[in-house]
């Protein structure tokens with residue numbers, strides 16, 4: 449072993465043992481003086497991304513980092529999906545993964561920073577069992593693409609892949625003072641060992657009470673997860689809050705086999721837990737029994753497992769109750785704090801993992817963690833952050849002008865390519881070209 453190897457080993461240990469920060473450098477400021485409505489109401493019939501919303505309504509993360517957050521329960525649920533021997537069971541865990549990814553955004557009443565064109569973000573889980581790479585591939589309209597994979601492999605390919613793109617259309621509803629964000633774009637999970645491809649579209653998000661009262665967000669709508677190989681489907685619905693029923697965040701659904709027969713029922717809360725039963729005879733009885741569980745002050749999952757009234761119930765997913773949200777820190781959790789931390793191993797050098805497969809750092813200059821405006825905002829330097837944000841947007845506009853006048857070549861994303869989806873008919877998507885992890889950043893643009 450030469451000294452370089454030893455150094456690598458030490459660096460890797462440092463990465464693995466790195467104690468991530470447990471809060472942000474500064475608490476968020478009081479927003480009550482900044483009316484968001486006075487700005488939003490000018491945006492009727494226009495796409496909201498064309499308007500500058502005061503920076504105090506932002507959270508110190510970019511949309512790319514928000515997408516990386518969807519990974520929080522991936523090793524629990526996608527690993528499990530990949531391990532199941534029955535396709536119906538696999539579908540259950542892919543569905544639970546979608547629900548778990550919604551839970552992460554609960555209570556996050558701020559707008560993430562709009563990524564600059566060419567901005568990237570990578571996150572390798574500290575346990576090193578998955579990695580994700582995101583890129584802002586279009587500016588107007590804003591499109592963020594992401595690709596993630598398990599770094600555990602089954603034979604030669606990763607155990608699972610999860611990728612897609614998001615274009616958040618924001619629509620304003622003047623009458624009830626709400627904003628609706630409709631994410632366009634197809635999301636895919638692949639389980640290579642079973643040669644299965646699952647796709648779906650994300651739920652929309654409604655922001656209520658923008659004028660008076662307490663701002664709150666709600667995910668609603670219906671979606672279908674399709675296993676294209678076996679034609680198995682899961683239909684999932686997030687119910688809007690209704691004053692009459694007074695139920696929040698309810699999520700219900702069912703799984704259909706290839707002959708369109710219901711083979712399983714799902715019910716739960718997208719911010720808390722998801723239950724399932726194979727007894728499809730009486731959905732209303734199933735819903736009632738789960739409602740009883742949800743009504744408990746503190747759900748005792750251990751007790752439920754042993755209770756014979758619930759013997760047919762399967763708990764597919766529950767939120768990690770220990771990871772509490774910090775109200776003074778934009779409702780971030782401990783997991784969220786990690787996302788924008790720029791620790792030395794990410795900055796300085798290449799570190800290889802035990803099998804010399806995964807290199808950790810250095811980051812390209814386009815990584816969201818290097819965004820100066822977000823860094824200032826995180827420290828509570830609001831005015832400086834706002835000026836920097838303005839400077840970056842101006843810089844981006846200048847490049848755009850030069851592109852339009854032909855002075856500069858048209859920008860092509862570096863790590864993703866737009867094409868037709870290989871499995872879902874007629875859908876356009878962005879596919880990862882698998883070159884990012886070679887860490888050759890020569891072509892990275894200067895955006896910050």
Ligand SMILES: CC(C)CCC[C@@H](C)[C@H]1CC[C@H]2[C@@H]3CC=C4C[C@@H](O)CC[C@]4(C)[C@H]3CC[C@]12C
Nearest residue numbers: 514553557558559560614616629631650653655
């Ligand atoms: C008026 C202001 C405060 C409105 C802010 C709207 C914000 C909260 C909206 C706009 C776009 C939305 C995002 C659109 C798409 C996705 C992808 C999905 O997989 C998880 C939710 C997520 C990440 C949404 C989270 C909430 C979101 C960021």
